[in-house]
Amino acid sequence: MPMSEQSRRDQSTPQLSPVNSAAEASKVSAFLLGVDCFDDQRFTPGEREQLLALPQRSLQDKHILCWYTELQGEVVSAVIFNENEHRSGGYRLEYFGVHRTYRRRRLGQRLIEAMLQYCVAHNGRYIETFTCDLPAYGGARKLFERYGFVLLCHLPDYYYPGEGKLLYMKRI
Template sequence: MLVTQFQIQRLSTRQEAEEVSAFMLSDRSFDDTRYTPGELKHFRELPVRALAGDCIIWYARNDEHAIIGINVIAENEQQTGGYNWDYLVVHQDYRKVGVAAGFLDQMYRYLADVRARYIVTYTCDLPEYATIQRMFLRNGFTLIGRCPDYYYEGEDRLIYYRKLV
Protein backbone atom coordinates (compact mmCIF):
# COMPACT_ATOMS: atom_id res chain seq x y z
CA MET A 1 0.00 0.00 0.00
CA LEU A 2 2.98 2.31 0.35
CA VAL A 3 2.77 4.70 -2.56
CA THR A 4 5.12 7.60 -3.06
CA GLN A 5 2.71 9.41 -5.37
CA PHE A 6 0.81 12.15 -3.58
CA GLN A 7 -0.32 15.69 -4.20
CA ILE A 8 -0.30 18.54 -1.69
CA GLN A 9 -2.97 21.23 -1.92
CA ARG A 10 -4.15 24.10 0.23
CA LEU A 11 -7.62 23.67 1.74
CA SER A 12 -10.10 25.94 -0.02
CA THR A 13 -13.57 24.35 -0.08
CA ARG A 14 -16.18 23.18 2.40
CA GLN A 15 -15.91 19.62 1.01
CA GLU A 16 -12.15 19.62 1.61
CA ALA A 17 -12.72 20.95 5.14
CA GLU A 18 -15.09 18.07 5.90
CA GLU A 19 -12.63 15.53 4.51
CA VAL A 20 -9.74 17.01 6.52
CA SER A 21 -11.83 16.93 9.69
CA ALA A 22 -12.75 13.28 9.05
CA PHE A 23 -9.08 12.44 8.50
CA MET A 24 -8.06 14.13 11.76
CA LEU A 25 -10.73 12.16 13.64
CA SER A 26 -9.85 8.85 11.96
CA ASP A 27 -7.98 6.03 13.65
CA ARG A 28 -5.17 6.20 11.05
CA SER A 29 -3.99 9.77 11.67
CA PHE A 30 -2.64 10.34 15.18
CA ASP A 31 -0.80 7.59 17.09
CA ASP A 32 -2.21 8.75 20.43
CA THR A 33 -6.00 8.83 20.17
CA ARG A 34 -6.68 9.75 23.79
CA TYR A 35 -7.87 13.16 22.62
CA THR A 36 -8.68 15.93 25.01
CA PRO A 37 -12.17 17.45 24.72
CA GLY A 38 -10.52 20.56 23.26
CA GLU A 39 -8.69 18.54 20.61
CA LEU A 40 -11.91 16.91 19.46
CA LYS A 41 -13.54 20.31 19.12
CA HIS A 42 -10.44 21.62 17.34
CA PHE A 43 -10.43 18.74 14.83
CA ARG A 44 -14.04 19.51 13.93
CA GLU A 45 -13.73 23.31 13.77
CA LEU A 46 -10.19 24.00 12.56
CA PRO A 47 -10.81 23.14 8.87
CA VAL A 48 -13.81 25.48 8.79
CA ARG A 49 -11.70 28.20 10.41
CA ALA A 50 -9.15 27.72 7.62
CA LEU A 51 -11.86 28.64 5.11
CA ALA A 52 -12.37 31.88 7.06
CA GLY A 53 -8.64 32.64 6.86
CA ASP A 54 -7.83 31.98 10.52
CA CYS A 55 -5.17 29.42 9.59
CA ILE A 56 -3.69 27.61 6.61
CA ILE A 57 -4.21 23.91 6.06
CA TRP A 58 -2.39 21.94 3.42
CA TYR A 59 -3.49 18.38 2.79
CA ALA A 60 -2.04 15.50 0.79
CA ARG A 61 -4.02 13.06 -1.31
CA ASN A 62 -2.90 9.69 -2.65
CA ASP A 63 -3.64 8.27 -6.13
CA GLU A 64 -7.05 7.08 -4.91
CA HIS A 65 -7.88 10.68 -3.92
CA ALA A 66 -7.91 9.87 -0.18
CA ILE A 67 -6.44 12.35 2.27
CA ILE A 68 -3.19 10.95 3.68
CA GLY A 69 -1.91 13.91 5.66
CA ILE A 70 -2.37 17.48 6.81
CA ASN A 71 -0.23 20.40 7.90
CA VAL A 72 -1.58 23.44 9.76
CA ILE A 73 -0.02 26.84 10.53
CA ALA A 74 -1.37 30.23 11.53
CA GLU A 75 0.10 33.65 12.10
CA ASN A 76 0.09 34.35 15.81
CA GLU A 77 -2.31 36.83 17.39
CA GLN A 78 0.28 39.63 17.41
CA GLN A 79 0.43 39.59 13.58
CA THR A 80 4.07 40.64 13.53
CA GLY A 81 5.47 37.76 11.51
CA GLY A 82 5.44 35.00 14.10
CA TYR A 83 3.68 31.76 13.22
CA ASN A 84 2.27 28.84 15.18
CA TRP A 85 2.57 25.36 13.72
CA ASP A 86 -0.32 23.33 15.05
CA TYR A 87 -0.35 19.99 13.29
CA LEU A 88 1.67 17.83 10.95
CA VAL A 89 -0.12 14.50 10.64
CA VAL A 90 0.54 11.73 8.13
CA HIS A 91 -1.64 8.64 7.73
CA GLN A 92 0.03 5.71 9.44
CA ASP A 93 0.30 3.74 6.18
CA TYR A 94 2.04 6.61 4.35
CA ARG A 95 4.82 7.54 6.73
CA LYS A 96 8.43 7.56 5.55
CA VAL A 97 7.54 8.06 1.88
CA GLY A 98 8.11 11.83 1.72
CA VAL A 99 4.72 13.25 2.70
CA ALA A 100 6.04 15.10 5.77
CA ALA A 101 9.03 16.39 3.77
CA GLY A 102 6.62 17.68 1.13
CA PHE A 103 4.62 19.51 3.77
CA LEU A 104 7.77 21.01 5.27
CA ASP A 105 8.91 22.24 1.87
CA GLN A 106 5.50 23.79 1.15
CA MET A 107 5.35 25.40 4.60
CA TYR A 108 8.86 26.86 4.49
CA ARG A 109 8.25 28.29 1.00
CA TYR A 110 5.08 29.97 2.25
CA LEU A 111 6.83 31.31 5.37
CA ALA A 112 9.64 32.72 3.21
CA ASP A 113 7.11 34.35 0.86
CA VAL A 114 5.37 36.13 3.76
CA ARG A 115 8.73 36.93 5.41
CA ALA A 116 7.84 35.14 8.63
CA ARG A 117 10.27 35.86 11.46
CA TYR A 118 9.87 32.66 13.45
CA ILE A 119 7.72 29.63 14.00
CA VAL A 120 6.66 28.05 17.31
CA THR A 121 5.31 24.55 17.68
CA TYR A 122 4.60 22.06 20.41
CA THR A 123 3.97 18.43 21.18
CA CYS A 124 3.40 16.08 24.09
CA ASP A 125 6.30 14.55 26.01
CA LEU A 126 4.95 10.96 25.90
CA PRO A 127 6.94 8.27 24.04
CA GLU A 128 4.34 8.24 21.22
CA TYR A 129 5.61 11.70 20.26
CA ALA A 130 9.34 10.91 20.12
CA THR A 131 9.34 10.84 16.30
CA ILE A 132 7.90 14.34 15.96
CA GLN A 133 10.26 15.63 18.68
CA ARG A 134 13.25 14.31 16.70
CA MET A 135 11.84 15.82 13.50
CA PHE A 136 11.62 19.25 15.14
CA LEU A 137 15.24 19.04 16.27
CA ARG A 138 16.44 17.80 12.83
CA ASN A 139 14.71 20.80 11.26
CA GLY A 140 16.41 23.46 13.33
CA PHE A 141 13.93 23.85 16.18
CA THR A 142 15.07 24.38 19.75
CA LEU A 143 13.17 23.08 22.77
CA ILE A 144 12.39 26.29 24.68
CA GLY A 145 9.90 25.21 27.30
CA ARG A 146 7.80 22.67 29.07
CA CYS A 147 4.34 23.13 30.53
CA PRO A 148 3.74 20.39 33.12
CA ASP A 149 0.48 18.42 33.06
CA TYR A 150 -0.80 20.42 30.08
CA TYR A 151 -2.82 17.71 28.35
CA TYR A 152 -3.59 15.38 31.23
CA GLU A 153 -1.92 14.73 34.56
CA GLY A 154 1.59 13.52 33.76
CA GLU A 155 1.50 14.69 30.13
CA ASP A 156 3.61 17.77 29.59
CA ARG A 157 3.56 20.10 26.61
CA LEU A 158 6.97 20.64 24.98
CA ILE A 159 7.41 23.95 23.18
CA TYR A 160 9.80 24.35 20.23
CA TYR A 161 11.00 27.48 18.42
CA ARG A 162 12.80 28.20 15.17
CA LYS A 163 13.99 31.62 14.02
CA LEU A 164 13.44 32.08 10.29
CA VAL A 165 15.04 35.47 9.51
Protein backbone atom coordinates in the same frame (compact mmCIF):
# COMPACT_ATOMS: atom_id res chain seq x y z
CA MET B 1 15.94 4.09 -20.43
CA PRO B 2 14.70 2.70 -17.08
CA MET B 3 13.08 5.10 -14.67
CA SER B 4 15.21 5.83 -11.63
CA GLU B 5 13.98 4.97 -8.13
CA GLN B 6 13.84 8.70 -7.28
CA SER B 7 11.71 9.40 -10.39
CA ARG B 8 9.30 6.62 -9.42
CA ARG B 9 9.02 8.02 -5.89
CA ASP B 10 8.47 11.56 -7.20
CA GLN B 11 5.69 10.37 -9.51
CA SER B 12 3.96 8.48 -6.71
CA THR B 13 4.19 11.40 -4.26
CA PRO B 14 0.82 13.05 -3.80
CA GLN B 15 0.47 16.78 -4.39
CA LEU B 16 0.02 19.14 -1.48
CA SER B 17 -3.24 21.09 -1.88
CA PRO B 18 -4.91 23.84 0.12
CA VAL B 19 -8.35 23.18 1.54
CA ASN B 20 -10.71 24.96 -0.88
CA SER B 21 -14.15 23.68 0.10
CA ALA B 22 -16.21 22.64 3.09
CA ALA B 23 -16.12 19.05 1.82
CA GLU B 24 -12.30 19.08 1.72
CA ALA B 25 -12.18 20.64 5.19
CA SER B 26 -14.43 17.88 6.50
CA LYS B 27 -12.21 15.21 4.94
CA VAL B 28 -9.13 16.73 6.57
CA SER B 29 -10.86 16.89 9.97
CA ALA B 30 -11.99 13.28 9.65
CA PHE B 31 -8.43 12.23 8.79
CA LEU B 32 -6.87 14.14 11.69
CA LEU B 33 -9.40 12.69 14.14
CA GLY B 34 -9.26 9.20 12.62
CA VAL B 35 -7.40 6.19 13.95
CA ASP B 36 -4.76 6.26 11.17
CA CYS B 37 -3.33 9.71 11.86
CA PHE B 38 -2.14 10.13 15.44
CA ASP B 39 -0.78 7.18 17.40
CA ASP B 40 -2.16 8.70 20.61
CA GLN B 41 -5.95 8.86 20.32
CA ARG B 42 -6.62 10.54 23.69
CA PHE B 43 -7.62 13.94 22.32
CA THR B 44 -8.45 16.65 24.79
CA PRO B 45 -11.92 18.18 24.31
CA GLY B 46 -10.24 21.34 22.98
CA GLU B 47 -8.12 19.41 20.48
CA ARG B 48 -11.21 17.69 19.14
CA GLU B 49 -12.93 21.08 18.72
CA GLN B 50 -9.89 22.59 16.99
CA LEU B 51 -9.45 19.65 14.63
CA LEU B 52 -13.07 20.02 13.59
CA ALA B 53 -13.05 23.83 13.34
CA LEU B 54 -9.65 24.90 11.98
CA PRO B 55 -9.93 23.33 8.51
CA GLN B 56 -13.36 24.98 8.09
CA ARG B 57 -12.09 28.31 9.46
CA SER B 58 -9.21 28.26 6.96
CA LEU B 59 -11.80 28.83 4.21
CA GLN B 60 -12.69 32.29 5.58
CA ASP B 61 -9.60 33.36 7.54
CA LYS B 62 -6.54 34.09 5.39
CA HIS B 63 -4.30 33.77 8.47
CA ILE B 64 -5.17 30.08 8.94
CA LEU B 65 -3.71 27.68 6.40
CA CYS B 66 -4.77 24.08 6.00
CA TRP B 67 -3.08 21.90 3.38
CA TYR B 68 -3.36 18.20 2.69
CA THR B 69 -2.31 15.40 0.38
CA GLU B 70 -4.59 12.75 -0.98
CA LEU B 71 -4.09 9.36 -2.61
CA GLN B 72 -6.95 7.58 -4.35
CA GLY B 73 -9.50 9.87 -2.70
CA GLU B 74 -8.08 9.36 0.81
CA VAL B 75 -6.34 12.09 2.84
CA VAL B 76 -2.88 10.77 3.78
CA SER B 77 -1.28 13.86 5.33
CA ALA B 78 -2.30 17.31 6.52
CA VAL B 79 -0.90 20.42 8.14
CA ILE B 80 -2.62 23.37 9.83
CA PHE B 81 -0.67 26.50 10.70
CA ASN B 82 -1.45 30.15 11.15
CA GLU B 83 0.04 33.58 11.52
CA ASN B 84 -0.19 34.41 15.19
CA GLU B 85 -2.65 36.92 16.63
CA HIS B 86 -0.09 39.75 16.67
CA ARG B 87 0.42 39.63 12.87
CA SER B 88 4.07 40.63 13.31
CA GLY B 89 5.77 37.78 11.46
CA GLY B 90 5.21 34.97 13.93
CA TYR B 91 3.61 31.70 12.84
CA ARG B 92 2.32 28.71 14.78
CA LEU B 93 2.29 25.14 13.54
CA GLU B 94 -0.91 23.84 15.11
CA TYR B 95 -1.24 20.29 13.78
CA PHE B 96 0.28 17.96 11.24
CA GLY B 97 -0.18 14.28 10.67
CA VAL B 98 0.68 11.49 8.28
CA HIS B 99 -1.41 8.35 7.77
CA ARG B 100 0.36 5.46 9.50
CA THR B 101 0.47 3.43 6.24
CA TYR B 102 2.30 6.25 4.43
CA ARG B 103 4.92 7.16 7.03
CA ARG B 104 8.60 7.14 6.07
CA ARG B 105 7.74 8.43 2.59
CA ARG B 106 8.78 12.05 3.29
CA LEU B 107 5.18 13.28 3.57
CA GLY B 108 5.81 14.85 6.99
CA GLN B 109 8.97 16.46 5.68
CA ARG B 110 7.10 17.84 2.68
CA LEU B 111 4.48 19.39 4.99
CA ILE B 112 7.15 21.07 7.13
CA GLU B 113 9.15 22.24 4.10
CA ALA B 114 6.08 23.72 2.41
CA MET B 115 5.09 25.52 5.61
CA LEU B 116 8.64 26.89 6.00
CA GLN B 117 8.67 28.10 2.39
CA TYR B 118 5.34 29.85 2.90
CA CYS B 119 6.49 31.54 6.10
CA VAL B 120 9.74 32.73 4.53
CA ALA B 121 7.88 34.05 1.46
CA HIS B 122 5.50 35.96 3.77
CA ASN B 123 8.28 37.58 5.82
CA GLY B 124 7.94 35.25 8.75
CA ARG B 125 10.36 35.72 11.61
CA TYR B 126 9.73 32.52 13.50
CA ILE B 127 7.52 29.46 13.81
CA GLU B 128 6.43 28.10 17.15
CA THR B 129 5.02 24.66 17.67
CA PHE B 130 4.39 22.13 20.39
CA THR B 131 3.99 18.44 20.95
CA CYS B 132 3.40 16.02 23.75
CA ASP B 133 6.15 14.50 25.88
CA LEU B 134 4.79 10.93 25.55
CA PRO B 135 6.89 8.38 23.60
CA ALA B 136 4.24 8.21 20.84
CA TYR B 137 5.29 11.73 19.79
CA GLY B 138 9.00 10.91 19.42
CA GLY B 139 8.77 11.01 15.62
CA ALA B 140 7.33 14.53 15.67
CA ARG B 141 10.07 15.70 18.04
CA LYS B 142 12.78 14.25 15.79
CA LEU B 143 11.23 15.92 12.75
CA PHE B 144 11.08 19.30 14.49
CA GLU B 145 14.69 19.03 15.60
CA ARG B 146 15.81 17.93 12.12
CA TYR B 147 14.35 21.18 10.76
CA GLY B 148 16.04 23.36 13.37
CA PHE B 149 13.25 23.79 15.90
CA VAL B 150 14.68 24.34 19.37
CA LEU B 151 13.00 23.06 22.53
CA LEU B 152 12.14 26.09 24.68
CA CYS B 153 10.32 24.56 27.62
CA HIS B 154 8.48 21.62 29.08
CA LEU B 155 5.08 22.11 30.73
CA PRO B 156 4.40 18.97 32.78
CA ASP B 157 0.85 17.67 33.16
CA TYR B 158 -0.38 20.15 30.52
CA TYR B 159 -2.81 17.98 28.55
CA TYR B 160 -3.65 15.44 31.23
CA PRO B 161 -1.91 14.31 34.43
CA GLY B 162 1.32 12.64 33.29
CA GLU B 163 1.08 14.11 29.80
CA GLY B 164 3.15 17.26 29.31
CA LYS B 165 3.60 19.82 26.53
CA LEU B 166 6.93 20.57 24.81
CA LEU B 167 7.19 24.03 23.23
CA TYR B 168 9.52 24.49 20.23
CA MET B 169 10.56 27.50 18.14
CA LYS B 170 12.46 28.03 14.89
CA ARG B 171 13.75 31.43 13.82
CA ILE B 172 13.60 32.04 10.08
